[in-house]
Amino acid sequence: MSYADLDACSGRLRQAYERMASGEIPPDGPRQLIIASWRRSIDAGVDPQGGPAPLVYNASDIAGVRDSHPLRPVLPLLAQTLTATGGLSEHVMVVTDSEGRILWRDGDHRVMRHADRVGLADGHQWAESRMGTNGIGTTLATRRPVHVYSEEHVMRLLHVWSCSAAPIVDPDTGALLGCVDVSGTAPSLHPATVALVSAAAKLAESRLALRMHERDARLRRRFDALRGRPGILLSATGRVIAGDPAGVLGDRVHLPASGERMPLRDGRVAVLEPFADGYLVHGAPPAAPTLTLKFLGDGRPTTTIGERRLPVSLRHAEILALLALHPRGLTAEQLSFHLYGDEGNPATIRAEIHRLRGRLRGNITAKPYRLTSPIDCDFLQARQFLAADDPAALARTYTGPLLPRSESPEIRRERDELEVQVRTRLLLSGSPGDLWSYAQTANGREDFEILERLAESLPPTDHRAAAAHARLTAD
Incomplete structure (x- = not known):
């Protein structure tokens, strides 16, 4: 809604307001945000002819509430920000708690005397359920910056006032802490004030976040000192x-x-x-979830943490494979060399590891980079079955080459070595069923020796022998 022509705007609002006050919510009235607030106010039983905001904290009670409230440390920042930009010139600034109770007030003394008459003062409550549509109550109800102009207020005694308010959210818990509001008489408060108030609220949230990180750092230092x-x-x-x-x-x-x-x-x-x-x-924290890597075969590499499946890019799959192959860990320089050879850049690896650590939620430590959770990898299992001379388990596990699209020098070396060892072991001691399993892999489908062994060792009526013979004779 445009407020460029305040007279025309006031006329339209007065018409819409009178319909609302008589019990009818006009569908073509003010902004939808205000219409929704009017509905909430009416449902809460707010009387448009009501009086000033109720006093809920007296002077002796409010002192203790202020001292313990989490917004107290950012009060100077809010006042300085709004005062330095002229936000309090002929206006009043208030800071409330999450229930709309005013804890602090500052501003022009003449305006504050007018504000006293409507209860826009310390200890009074401005929740929508008490005072209907207003900057404080509506911004707390919607958790968004709000400008409320004159006749948009539900209560008639507020029609000489306009207000801009913005919520302040706890960066730690996400809970609503309260709001900051700038109010003034209708002609003196421009709707653009809401942008200024919103910026002040964001600055307050940033200051609270900084204080939170400082507290965390102090706690970590004391924690690290424990043996x-x-x-x-x-x-x-x-x-x-x-x-x-x-x-x-x-x-x-x-x-x-x-x-x-x-x-x-x-x-x-x-x-x-x-x-x-x-x-x-x-005591007994839950066991760390197993990191499962399925990187064999010509399908997309899959990663699972416990029961949670985590899609990964080829580059991240390569990093995880290298860390699994080097359980003692790798430096950024070593990872870079294994991935890119002599042309690698450790800075690139550090950036990739940072993103990957964020997705794995702490399953990779630094200095050196190392996997910390239990690991279940199909390519490591294949190695184990090779060492145990278990061709049946090897054939079930080995579904194809390791990360076949990877161009990493170290991955290619591991892929080629594993392929040769698996093929050799199955040819030496694998059953026809084991050879048939290998024949379904990317390299086994056209392996002449594997197919010939199948055709010779299986009865001619066996479908596997027929398939092997068809592949051998195909052009």
Whole structure:
């Protein structure tokens, strides 16, 4: 809705408002955001003829609430940002909690005297359910920046006011902490003020995020100073910070309401111990999920972590294969050489590892890069069956070459070596069934010696012998 022509706008809004006040929500009235807010206000029983906002905190109560509220540290930033840009000139700024209760107020003294008359002051509540459509209540209800102009307010006594508000969200938990609002008399507050208020709210969230990261860093330093296996480090809100490289607890755990014992997802119970400004989880954490790599054959390489399937690119599959082949780990320089040869760039590998670690949720450690979770790889299984001289298991496992599209020098060497060893072992001691399994692989389909052995060792009536003979005689 355009506010360029305020007189025309006010006229249209007054008409829509009168219909709303009489119990009819006009379909062609103001913005849909305001229409939706009007409906919520009416459903909540808000009286358009109602009086000022109710007082819920007296002067003695509000002091304690302010001291403990998480927005207190960013109050100077909000005031400075809005004051420096002229946001408080002839206006009033308020900061509320998540229920719309005003905790702080600042601004022009003359405007604040007018604001006192409607309860736009410390300790008063402006939730939509109390005061109908208004900047504070509506931004908290929608969790988005809002500008409410004059007659868009449900209550008539607010029609000389306009307000712009934006929510402030906790970067740690995602919970709504409250909002910042700038209000003024209708002609003095331009709708563009909402952009300024929204920017101030984002700055506040950034400052809160910085403080969170600083707290995490302090906790990690104290955690790193502990000897032995101290457990898993949690923030005060249950966010996993350190000590869980495999990510078995996830990003966050639900802290028990009381007591120190904490049930885990697999039914076991761990002990939750207060530690500095956070917690330590001791006891029996869930076993790390197995990292399963299926990289043999001409299909797409597949990776599974526990029960979660994770599509990977060829480059990431190559990195995982190399780390599986080198359980002691590889440096960025070594990985680069194995992947690209002499033309490799370690910086490229570091960037790829960073992305891959994010997807695997901590299953790769650094310095050197190494897989930390249990591994189940088809190409390593094939090696084991070769060493155990078990051609039947080898034939079941080996479904084709290792990452056949890979051009990595190390992968090609491993692929060629494994192919030769599998073929040789099956020719020496494999049954017709084992040879037939190999004949279904990319290289076995046209392997003359394998097909000839099948045609000779199976009865002519066996479909496998017929298929082998057909391939041998095909042009």
